[in-house]
Amino acid sequence: MPYIPHTEKDRVRLLKAVGAGNIDDLIAVPENARLKGELKLPKGLTEQELTRALKEKAARNSTVEDYSSFLGAGAYNHYIPAVVDSIISRSEFYTSYTPYQPEISQGTLQAIFEYQTIVCQLTGMDVANASLYDGASAVAEAALMARRITGRDKVLLSAALHPEYRETVRSYLHGAGNHVSEVMYCTEAGVTLPAALDSALDSDTACLVIQYPNFFGSIEDLKSLAEKAHAQGALLVAVTNEAVSFGLLASPGSLGADIAVGDNQSFGNTLSYGGPYLGFMATKTKFIRQMPGRIVGETVDIDGKRAFCLTFSTREQHIRRERATSNICTNHGLCALAASVHMVSLGEAGLRRLALLNLSKAEYLKKALANISGVEVAFSSPTFNEFTIKISKDPEGVLKGLLKKKVMGGLNIKRFYPALDKHILVAVTEMNTKDEMDSFAEALSKVLG
Amino acid sequence: MEFPKDLKYTKEHEWVKVEGSIVTVGITDYAQDSLGDVVYVELPQEGVSVTKNEPFGVVESVKAVSDLYSPISGSVHEVNDAIIDSPEAINEDPYGDAWMIRVEIGNPGDLSDLMSSDEYQKFIEEEK
Amino acid sequence: MGENGVKGLLLDEPLIFERSSEGRVGVAPAEFDIPEADPKGLLPAGLLRDKIDGFPEVSEMDAVRHYTRLSQWNFGVDSGFYPLGSCTMKYNPKVNEVACRLPGLSLIHPYEPEELVQGALELMYELEGYLAEISGMDAVTLQPSAGAHGELCGLLMMAAYFKDKGRARTKIIIPDTAHGTNPASSHLAGFKVVPVKSDGKGALSVEAIKAVMDEDTAGLMVTNPNTIGLFEKNIKEIARVVHSKGGFLYCDGANLNALMGIVNLGAIGVDLIQFNLHKTFSTPHGGGGPGSGPVGVKKALEPFLPAPRIKKARGKYSLEYVRPKSIGRLKAFYGNFSIMVRAYAYIRRMGGEGLKRASETAILNANYIKEQLKDTYHLAYDEPCMHESVFSDKNLLGYGVTTMDVAKRLIDYGFHPPTVYFPLVVHGAIMIEPTETETKETMDKFIEAMKSIAEEARTNPELLKNAPIKTKVRRVDETRAAREPVLRWVKK
Structure with missing residues (x-):
């Protein structure tokens, strides 16, 4: 049997040592609870057969390399340097557990401590946790955290927050009685509508949640939104799921955010059909006891040597049980390591250059598409590497037409916003060459023409 | 372990010192020893009211967390803010520097079921 | 003696920030093949940042040495025996790592049209079926990211079920031996926790459950085998008590590694269960994640599963989003796909007979x-x-x-x-x-x-x-x- 080392002789010896005649005698499961018959599963495969079967499945998927992909919307196709997989493939990292025994987990612990620092640097915050599942669940955790801090119930979500993130918040907050409402976006600028905020924000509001850049790709005026929230005693939760934008845009912390969350998938983590990705969370020092998730701290060992360990554990489920800040037990440690290695290998100048490259490419494509008859840029706000276009025909047919030309031309957002039934969300990264973008523009022009 | 004779004790391992209409509350030597190194303490604001046998605060060590239960009902007269910044005092001097709150007694009858030092020592022997 | 933990050459290594040298770039990004944009002309001045203070700046080789040294301070399953109870630190097969890195499984975007990802959807559909067969459940969602996430999913479904029936239930019974995630997840789902004690032999008694189970109680959350490592031998009778009051029996599947091919949990009264793919199904723990926590349910709870569901019709797979009774979703997209690939590879390699032999x-x-x-x-x-x-x-x-x-x-x-x-x-x-x-x-x-x-x-x-x-x-x-x-x- 694969992965089970016992020979028949071993089995006999072990059974004898425990005083059992056969394995059935040993298993302390009453007869009436036993499975009758065998599991109906395919017969086991050799490693070679398995590899063939999986390659066959993989061959029935089209990758972002088989097509020119302009899909984003919370999952970004960035170049991952070779060092990333080399490091996360070290089995000392990937086959270890949560670092409960610090003496033999210093590698994981120091790596997380460094990751926490990098998240603070990017977000302009004081403290960060070791990571959460993904951007969507991180927003839900931030909303719960804001409710604990303020003692208020109401959670205000911008309608320009990723629709699946909003849905996640609603599901998570169901047990707490919901109290989730939404603030409309401005149909012209594609950002949260300031006028709608004035009536929605009140003294029951725990937090206002704004995506930066938002789902449409528009860059929100985070500073004035934070001021409006603070004026009512509410917290501002900033959500970023295209983390490369941190290389160019002012940090959420510097603009007044109280909690910065989002997804760091863009750094070092493959698309992998939606997961695992990397939720991040950072906040101000004064809120740390209400922050969920693992936190690593620096200390010393009994010889006075620098050492790291998990800390602030009393917030967590294994100690506080039903009164914990969250039910979360794991984090996405290996994804955080991948993100760190990617960012470290870029360095500050590399990251800033990468962000500028993304901005430049998106601007190039935006202009090229806007020149096509039947295409307009949907919103007037500035964008980073993602923007929304409005076309003259039904996006469904148009995107199908583009597929024939080997272009995944972006996301039809009608499913999420019925009113935006002619709109396509287009993402551009450093992976899209000039030739690809020119071909996309040409193909779109043909499909529309 | 010490259990001063002039104090009263609760089953939640708090000590109580009665002085006129004010009682001072802290945790016992036994409680601090069971918790281990205390790293954090959360206390109420002055002026809020507390209820007998209801939590008024939290004390945490590295790996344990424990509610602090009020031995009496009344209003918080004074809070020992010093131990918030140096929670180690709770381990070092539980009956002295590490008092936690002073409460103005609301209902003098509340004091009747508190234990004496001898009764409390017997209680923790049985609990072990 | 033992594995002879001898001391090897472990090198000191500062924090990556302390290795930094201003202006150093490890792996430079691609060259510009389009004109360089001027951010100042495109974005308001207040939204631009000019420096990321303290950000690490090292050479590629220094980055590699840094992390290689760090890795050497760790102990993994590949380093040696790791008998960490409750965590099932079994061998993480290397072929699984190769599988999830196949370009056709790793370079696919979650919003690709369904016709371009039929292989991925088929793999997920089949994995759901395997997990249903192993547990005796009727339907499985792969969406939750971890065991605790799966617990939350299951509890939210129970809450939604009773709300749909017109009478919300407020309590959930949890034994004192449970993992801390059980009460924490219950609280998050809006339930009040009713604790029960195990008997002198570490087992749950029928009487103890009878005493607390009522029609305000959504059900019982039980880990089986329990955290003392004992099979709850009264489980069938306990299930009957819970069901007689209209409640559900939730099984925390953290210890499923003892039951594959031995017990059909569905047949003995379990109504829902979360699987920890990173325990039972050999996916690596990653130093604390990512894991994956699919949830299996009986028919009655199926309408409440998170959206989307994977559907198969005429040999084609699709995602069904419109599910009026669904609890919604617990994360963006469909779950931790690359972890699913690893678990799928493990189950296919083992087959039914192999899984039973493993348990x-x-x-x-x-x-x-x-x-x-x-x-x-x-x-x-x-x-x-x-x-x-x-x-x-x-x-x-x-x-x-x-x-x-x-x-x-x-x-x-x-x-x-x-x-x-x-x-x-x-x-x-x-x-x-x-x-x-x-x-x-x-x-x-x-x-x-x-x-x-x-x-x-x-x-x-x-x-x-x-x-x-x-x-x-x-x-x-x-x-x-x-x-x-x-x-x-x-x-x-």
């Missing part, structure tokens, strides 16, 4: 260790165990030695310590789960080390108190970490 062997190994150590260490409950057993430090306290000291001394012998101080119902618990992938020789070395440590406790307790001595760092000051928190590096 049987896990039980055999756990009983072997229990029998070999029970004369040396105090066994919390002397009953035939399933895949793990729980000892305590009761026999050693007289020498001033605790569970923590034993755990730390084991490190010097070259082993990862067992789970300690859990479950809470056993004072000074030492919970040992060897899994099926260890040889008798490895277990024998571990047993020998444990006995030798018990002897040291009697003759030279200082050895234990000072342990570990062979590691990169020795015991760390966790009190200082909490009292004087340093949670990030700051540029001086």
Whole structure:
């Protein structure tokens, strides 16, 4: 049997040592609870057969390399340097557990401590946790955290927050009685509508949640939104799921955010059909006891040597049980390591250059598409590497037409916003060459023409 | 372990010192020893009211967390803010520097079921 | 003795920020093949940043050396025996790692049109079916990211079910032996936790459940085998009690590694269960994630599963989003796909027969260790165990030695310590789960080390108190970490 080392002789010896005649005698499961018959599963495969079967499945998927992909919307196709997989493939990292025994987990612990620092640097915050599942669940955790801090119930979500993130918040907050409402976006600028905020924000509001850049790709005026929230005693939760934008845009912390969350998938983590990705969370020092998730701290060992360990554990489920800040037990440690290695290998100048490259490419494509008859840029706000276009025909047919030309031309957002039934969300990264973008523009022009 | 004779004790391992209409509350030597190194303490604001046998605060060590239960009902007269910044005092001097709150007694009858030092020592022997 | 934890050459390594040199770039991004945009012309001045203070700047090789050194301070399943109870630290097959990195499985975007990802959808659909068969459930969602996430999903479905029936239920019963995630997830889902105690033999009694189960209670959350490593032998009768009041029996599947091919949980009354793919199905723990926590349910709860669901019709797979009774979703997209690929690879490699053999062997190994150590260490409950057993430090306290000291001394012998101080119902618990992938020789070395440590406790307790001595760092000051928190590096 694969992965089970016992020979028949071993089995006999072990059974004898425990005083059992056969394995059935040993298993302390009453007869009436036993499975009758065998599991109906395919017969086991050799490693070679398995590899063939999986390659066959993989061959029935089209990758972002088989097509020119302009899909984003919370999952970004960035170049991952070779060092990333080399490091996360070290089995000392990937086959270890949560670092409960610090003496033999210093590698994981120091790596997380460094990751926490990098998240603070990017977000302009004081403290960060070791990571959460993904951007969507991180927003839900931030909303719960804001409710604990303020003692208020109401959670205000911008309608320009990723629709699946909003849905996640609603599901998570169901047990707490919901109290989730939404603030409309401005149909012209594609950002949260300031006028709608004035009536929605009140003294029951725990937090206002704004995506930066938002789902449409528009860059929100985070500073004035934070001021409006603070004026009512509410917290501002900033959500970023295209983390490369941190290389160019002012940090959420510097603009007044109280909690910065989002997804760091863009750094070092493959698309992998939606997961695992990397939720991040950072906040101000004064809120740390209400922050969920693992936190690593620096200390010393009994010889006075620098050492790291998990800390602030009393917030967590294994100690506080039903009164914990969250039910979360794991984090996405290996994804955080991948993100760190990617960012470290870029360095500050590399990251800033990468962000500028993304901005430049998106601007190039935006202009090229806007020149096509039947295409307009949907919103007037500035964008980073993602923007929304409005076309003259039904996006469904148009995107199908583009597929024939080997272009995944972006996301039809009608499913999420019925009113935006002619709109396509287009993402551009450093992976899209000039030739690809020119071909996309040409193909779109043909499909529309 | 010490259990001063002039104090009263609760089953939640708090000590109580009665002085006129004010009682001072802290945790016992036994409680601090069971918790281990205390790293954090959360206390109420002055002026809020507390209820007998209801939590008024939290004390945490590295790996344990424990509610602090009020031995009496009344209003918080004074809070020992010093131990918030140096929670180690709770381990070092539980009956002295590490008092936690002073409460103005609301209902003098509340004091009747508190234990004496001898009764409390017997209680923790049985609990072990 | 033991695995002979000897000291090798471990190199010191500063924080990556302390290795930084301004302007250094490791792996430069691509060149510009389009005109460089001017951010100042495109974005308002207040939204631009000009510096990321303290951001690491190192060469590619320095980055590699940095992380390589860090990795060498770690201990993984590939380093040695890792009998961490409740965590099922079995071997993580290498072919799984190759599988999930196939471009056709790793370079696919979650919003690709369904016709371009038929292979991925088929894999997920089949995995759902395998998990349903293993557990005896009717339907499975792969969306949750971890065990606790799966618990939340299951509890939200229970809440939604009762709301839909017109009468919300407010309570959930949880035994005192449960993992802390059970009460925490219940609280998050809006339930009040009703604790029940296990009996003198570590099992749940029918009477204890009868006494608390009522029509305001959504159900019972039970870990089976429980965290003491014992099969809940009254489970069928308990299920009947829960069902008689209209409630659900939730099984925390953390310990499923003891039951594959042995017990059909659906047939004995379980209504829903979460699977921990990172435990039972061999996916790596990653130093604390990512895992994956699919949830299986019986028919009655199927309408409440998160959206989207994978549907198969006329040989084509699609995603169904419109599900009026669904609890919604717990994350963006569909779940931790690359973890699913690994678990899928494991199940296909093992087949039904292999999975059953894995569970049987896990039980055999756990009983072997229990029998070999029970004369040396105090066994919390002397009953035939399933895949793990729980000892305590009761026999050693007289020498001033605790569970923590034993755990730390084991490190010097070259082993990862067992789970300690859990479950809470056993004072000074030492919970040992060897899994099926260890040889008798490895277990024998571990047993020998444990006995030798018990002897040291009697003759030279200082050895234990000072342990570990062979590691990169020795015991760390966790009190200082909490009292004087340093949670990030700051540029001086």
